Structures are given as structure tokens and as C-alpha cells.
Amino acid sequence: MDCAEVDRFLQVFVDGELDEQDRQLVEQHLAGCQSCRARSEYQRRFIAAVKARVPRHSAPEHLREQVRQLLVSEKRPFLPRRLLWGSLPAAAALALVVTFTWTVTSAFSPVIDEAVQQHSRQPRVELAANDPAAVENWFRRKVDFHVALPSFGSGKLSLVGARLSRLAKRQAALVRYASGPERYSLFVFADGGQQLPGSVCQRIHSLRVCLTEQRGYTVLMWRSRGLVYSFVGDATPGRMMKLLASASREY
Amino acid sequence: MFGSGKKSRKNKMFSEDAAAQLDSLYTTALRLTGQPAEAEDLVHDTFVRALRFRHRFEPGTNLRAWLFKMMVNLFTNNYRRQRRGQDISHGAEQQALLERNYARQKLHASEQPEEFFFEKLFSQDVVQAIEQLPLDFRLVVLLVDIEEFSYAQVASILDIPVGTVMSRLHRGRKLLRSALYEFALEEGYIKETTQKREQDNTTDLQAYRRRKKSGT
Numbered sequence: 001m002d003c004a005e006v007d008r009f010l011q012v013f014v015d016g017e018l019d020e021q022d023r024q025l026v027e028q029h030l031a032g033c034q035s036c037r038a039r040s041e042y043q044r045r046f047i048a049a050v051k052a053r054v055p056r057h058s059a060p061e062h063l064r065e066q067v068r069q070l071l072v073s074e075k076r077p078f079l080p081r082r083l084l085w086g087s088l089p090a091a092a093a094l095a096l097v098v099t100f101t102w103t104v105t106s107a108f109s110p111v112i113d114e115a116v117q118q119h120s121r122q123p124r125v126e127l128a129a130n131d132p133a134a135v136e137n138w139f140r141r142k143v144d145f146h147v148a149l150p151s152f153g154s155g156k157l158s159l160v161g162a163r164l165s166r167l168a169k170r171q172a173a174l175v176r177y178a179s180g181p182e183r184y185s186l187f188v189f190a191d192g193g194q195q196l197p198g199s200v201c202q203r204i205h206s207l208r209v210c211l212t213e214q215r216g217y218t219v220l221m222w223r224s225r226g227l228v229y230s231f232v233g234d235a236t237p238g239r240m241m242k243l244l245a246s247a248s249r250e251y
Numbered sequence: 252m253f254g255s256g257k258k259s260r261k262n263k264m265f266s267e268d269a270a271a272q273l274d275s276l277y278t279t280a281l282r283l284t285g286q287p288a289e290a291e292d293l294v295h296d297t298f299v300r301a302l303r304f305r306h307r308f309e310p311g312t313n314l315r316a317w318l319f320k321m322m323v324n325l326f327t328n329n330y331r332r333q334r335r336g337q338d339i340s341h342g343a344e345q346q347a348l349l350e351r352n353y354a355r356q357k358l359h360a361s362e363q364p365e366e367f368f369f370e371k372l373f374s375q376d377v378v379q380a381i382e383q384l385p386l387d388f389r390l391v392v393l394l395v396d397i398e399e400f401s402y403a404q405v406a407s408i409l410d411i412p413v414g415t416v417m418s419r420l421h422r423g424r425k426l427l428r429s430a431l432y433e434f435a436l437e438e439g440y441i442k443e444t445t446q447k448r449e450q451d452n453t454t455d456l457q458a459y460r461r462r463k464k465s466g467t
Binding site: 011 | 266269274277278281287295299302329367370372373374376378381392395396397401402420424427428
């Protein structure tokens with residue numbers, strides 16, 4: 001090997017990643033070449049100096065404890081940490097009572113699957129409207145349940161429109177929302193008493209809201225006054241919980 | 252509690268081995284996020300995810316690499332989004348600027364290695380320089396030089412070919428050395444004895460640094 005070749009292999013050699021044959025060839029060259037030896041030594045010292053100056057940190061005690069609890073717990077939490085540690089805004093002002101129920105349920109649920117599928121296809125609305133009352137009215141003779149919509153504060157989520165839909169063979173109302181580039185779909189259908197799918201549930205206002213994530217989408221589900229709601233979006237669980245929390249209680 | 256038997260022993264081993272990686276993961280998380288609070292969130296989320304996908308881990312394979320892979324993915328998918336403003340400046344532009352400067356100055360440190368300037372540096376200087384490396388380079392330097400993963404392991408963690416690992420490592424180290432050299436000069440740790448510098452280059456890099464410091 002000549003100097004040019006050694007130079008090409010130098011980094012790999014210093015990192016100990018050369019195969020045995022090439023390594024020996026480089027070593028042989030270095031034994032007889034002062035300048036290559038100096039370069040090799042320089043590389044080595046540089047990497048060692050950097051490593052020595054990057055401190056090893058110990059994880060803080062509270063993090064260590066949290067991780068320990070995660071690992072010993074039989075039931076597994078699915079919520080990201082931010083949501084667990086009170087990322088909901090004005091939680092105190094709303095006097096939110098947050099209770100966590102760990103439920104291990106089967107991930108497969110036709111309602112979730114179909115809701116996510118429809119949301120991802122973004123079907124055209126049959127009624128374009130930005131007023132919840134107009135939408136509720138429109139559904140009056142189209143479905144055999146009364147569609148009651150949460151009113152998300154103006155400036156948070158704009159109503160885009162609505163259309164008829166079906167979820168797991170049931171009639172459903174599909175209402176679409178947007179916030180900038182974000183898209184949301186709210187499905188409403190009659191409550192048949194089924195268990196809500198969702199791996200983690202949390203209380204928001206007087207509602208018990210259950211969370212699932214599927215194919216990268218977040219799905220929140222809850223029941224209220226004879227109806228079941230399925231709220232699908234691209235956003236994080238934390239953001240969607242916040243949106244829901246900020247919606248009016250009057251529905 | 253846990254039932255007896257092979258499955259629960261496996262679970263226990265997984266938990267113990269995973270827990271042993273906590274400090275390592277946290278240190279890297281700090282270098283990636285630059286902030287303790289975010290680093291804690293990242294590590295916690297990593298463990299949550301690791302437990303959720305525990306069944307996908309093949310026992311006998313490298314758990315450490317598996318956990319790091321999970322953390323890096325989480326970081327690039329979720330945490331990066333929130334730092335979008337910062338990342339644009341850490342992108343191709345900065346890379347090109349720094350590499351152009353490096354090329355013009357013909358960094359002589361490698362040709363005249365009498366000055367082991369980097370041994371005069373303090374921890375915080377090096378940490379800061381690493382945290383300012385563009386993300387692609389930073390990741391490889393952290394994983395190889397600090398966490399001592401092999402090229403093959405890094406290729407698997409970052410889901411890139413080994414050749415790309417090698418080239419990013421090479422360029423990343425050069426950028427790091429160049430940045431540290433500039434810094435050492437500015438701070439007076441060393442004096443410029445060899446190549447005369449073009450005025451422009453110094454101004455470029457200093458001005459760039461100043462712009463970065465003021466957050467523009």
C-alpha cells in the first residue's frame with residue numbers, strides 16, 4: 001500500500017473497521033512511514049479528545065423512577081409523556097378531573113378501521129357549511145338519530161362540511177373540520193352499547209374519551225346522550241385532546 | 252405479579268437490559284435535543300414505545316441498537332417537527348457554507364499535525380460544536396464516536412447504507428474539527444502560525460456564527 005491508499009482507508013482503520021487483511025497492510029505501511037503514522041495518530045487523538053470532552057450524563061432520578069415503573073408494570077401505557085403530565089391547557093381553570101384507566105383491548109376494531117380509512121380518503125362533503133346548527137339541521141331527516149355537535153371554539157377548528165357515511169354497517173354522520181393544513185373527521189352514530197375501543201381512556205369534562213392510534217392517525221372516541229363519537233385526525237393525541245377540552249360543554 | 256416460567260424470565264431480562272441503557276440513551280437525547288426537559292420526554296417516550304413493540308425485538312440481537320433506533324426515529328419524526336425553525340438553518344445551507352469554508356481554508360491541521368489544539372478545549376466547547384452540527388452528521392458522530400456503535404450498527408439504526416455512514420462520519424468529523432479550530436483561534440487557545448487566511452472566509456464564518464447566536 002502507498003500513502004494515497006492508506007489515506008483513503010485511514011478513517012476506517014482508525015475506527016477498527018478494516019478487515020484483517022487490509023488492516024495488516026495498513027499497519028505494515030505505517031511501520032515504515034512517519035508522515036502517515038503522524039496522520040493516523042492525529043486522527044486517533046482527535047476522536048479520543050472529543051469523546052473525553054463529551055460528558056456522560058446520568059438520567060435524572062425522576063426519569064429513572066418513571067422508566068422503572070414503566071418496566072415493572074404489567075399493563076402498558078400508550079400515552080406519550082407530554083399528555084400524561086398535564087399538557088392540556090387551562091386544566092386547572094376547567095377543573096378537569098383526569099383519571100386514567102388502563103384497558104388492554106384488541107387493537108382490531110371495524111369502527112376504527114373504517115373511520116381511519118374514510119378520513120384518509122377525505123371524501124367530498126355533500127353539504128358545505130361552517131355553521132354547526134346548519135349541519136345538525138341537514139342531518140335531521142337523513143339519519144334516524146339527532147346529530148349533536150361539539151362546538152369547537154372559533155379560531156381553533158373550522159367546520160368544512162358534512163356527508164352521510166357508514167361505519168361497521170351502521171348509519172353515521174361524517175362532519176369534516178380543518179385547522180390550517182390539518183384535517184379532522186368527526187363521525188357520529190347511534191349508541192348500540194358496544195364497548196369503546198381504545199387503549200387509554202381519560203376524562204375530559206364529563207366525558208370518558210378513549211384513544212387509539214392507527215396507521216399514524218389519532219382516533220378519540222366517546223359516548224354522550226345516546227350517541228357515539230369518533231374523532232379522527234392527523235395530529236398528535238395531545239393536540240386532539242386539547243381541542244376536545246376546549247370545546248363547549250353544552251352538547 | 253409476573254407468572255413463573257420462560258416468558259416472564261424473558262420479560263425480566265428485557266426490562267433489566269433495557270433499563271441498563273437509560274443513561275446512554277439520556278446522554279444522546281441531550282445531545283440531540285439540547286435541552287434536559289425535551290431529552291427526558293424523548294427518553295420516556297422511547298421506553299413507552301419499546302414496551303409497546305417489545306414483541307418485535309428478537310432476543311439475542313442487539314437491544315442497545317434497537318433502543319437507539321427507536322429513539323432516533325422518534326426524534327426525527329416527532330421532536331424535529333417542533334424545532335422546524337431551527338432545523339432549516341441546520342440543513343443543507345449550513346452544511347454547504349461550512350464545507351465551502353473548510354475547502355477554501357484547506358484545513359491544514361491534518362497536514363501539519365503538530366498542534367493538537369483540540370486537547371486545549373473545554374467540554375462545553377466540544378458539546379456546543381457537536382450540537383451545532385447538521386443533524387445527519389451529528390447523529391453519526393454521536394453514535395460512532397460517543398456511543399461507540401460499529402458502522403454496521405449505525406447503518407441499521409439510521410437505516411442507511413454503510414457507505415453513507417462512512418461518508419457522513421468523515422464529513423462530520425471534518426466539520427467538527429474545522430468548527431473547533433475556528434473556535435480555538437477566536438478564543439485565543441491557539442495562534443495562527445501557518446496558512447494565511449483570506450479575510451472573507453473569516454468574516455463569513457464569524458458573521459454566520461453571530462447570526463446564529465442572535466437567532467436569525
